Amino acid sequence: xxxxxxxxxxxxxxxxxxxxxxxxxxxxxxxxxxxxxxxxxxxxxxxxxxxxxxxxxxxxxxxxxxxxxxxxxxxxxxxxxxxxxxxxxxxxxxxxxxxxxxxxxxxxxx
Amino acid sequence: xxxxxxxxxxxxxxxxxxxxxxxxxxxxxxxxxxxxxxxxxxxxxxxxxxxxxxxxxxxxxxxxxxxxxxxxxxxxxxxxxxxxxxxxxxxxxxxxxxxxxxxxxxxxxxxxxxx
Numbered sequence: 506x507x508x509x510x511x512x513x514x515x516x517x518x519x520x521x522x523x524x525x526x527x528x529x530x531x532x533x534x535x536x537x538x539x540x541x542x543x544x545x546x547x548x549x550x551x552x553x554x555x556x557x558x559x560x561x562x563x564x565x566x567x568x569x570x571x572x573x574x575x576x577x578x579x580x581x582x583x584x585x586x587x588x589x590x591x592x593x594x595x596x597x598x599x600x601x602x603x604x605x606x607x608x609x610x611x612x613x614x615x
Numbered sequence: 616x617x618x619x620x621x622x623x624x625x626x627x628x629x630x631x632x633x634x635x636x637x638x639x640x641x642x643x644x645x646x647x648x649x650x651x652x653x654x655x656x657x658x659x660x661x662x663x664x665x666x667x668x669x670x671x672x673x674x675x676x677x678x679x680x681x682x683x684x685x686x687x688x689x690x691x692x693x694x695x696x697x698x699x700x701x702x703x704x705x706x707x708x709x710x711x712x713x714x715x716x717x718x719x720x721x722x723x724x725x726x727x728x729x730x
Contacts, residue, residue, distance in 0.1 A: 535715045535716050536715065536716050538716075538718060540719075546723060546724075547619075547706055547708075547721035547722050547723045547724050548658075548706070548708075548719070548721045549721070550718040550719060550720070553718055593658065595719075596716075597715060597716020598716070600665075600670065600671070600714060600716075601646050601648075601663060601665060601670070601710065601712040601714065601715075601716060601717070602660065602663065602671060602716070603648075603660070603716055603719060604660065605650075605657065605658040606657070607657045608657065
């Protein structure tokens, strides 16, 4: 079963708007990561937030983590058409194993 | 760095045939992962290696699947015999693991179609 579940499954916005995606998980984690996948390509790592961190920024990306609610959110500000992709959260629980959610398909319309 | 290299990029085969997927991880990485991606099941971890040793193969679907890592720069995933339900995109990923879930670097994947 999937550890992480993204919400929404699909999101369509206009260029310049902000996009927010959410991820919920079930068990205690060491860290939570977000990845991006363009159509027909492999996943690309975006950002990692550790269990003792609450918020992290990288460029136009902002990630929050609430371990009490077992949830995380990814905010992409000032979206661009090139941000169109699938976004996955992944949780690290024990060892090197990462478990991925089902992803959010983001479409940014020009 | 060339990144994680997978071959072939596409594979079309007939049911019952043997399929071998190949992966070259990033030099210096000590962990290697095989994932399978389908619309129905999403991204599933099949197996991962640490320092060339299989650590967790609980995701390998059945005995038809086998994976090897003979050295730090090469791994194979073999399906024998292949079945139509094995059709999926197979990804290899590598990382420099320190035991707490470091970020993964993915290859471009192998699109497998079993007819």
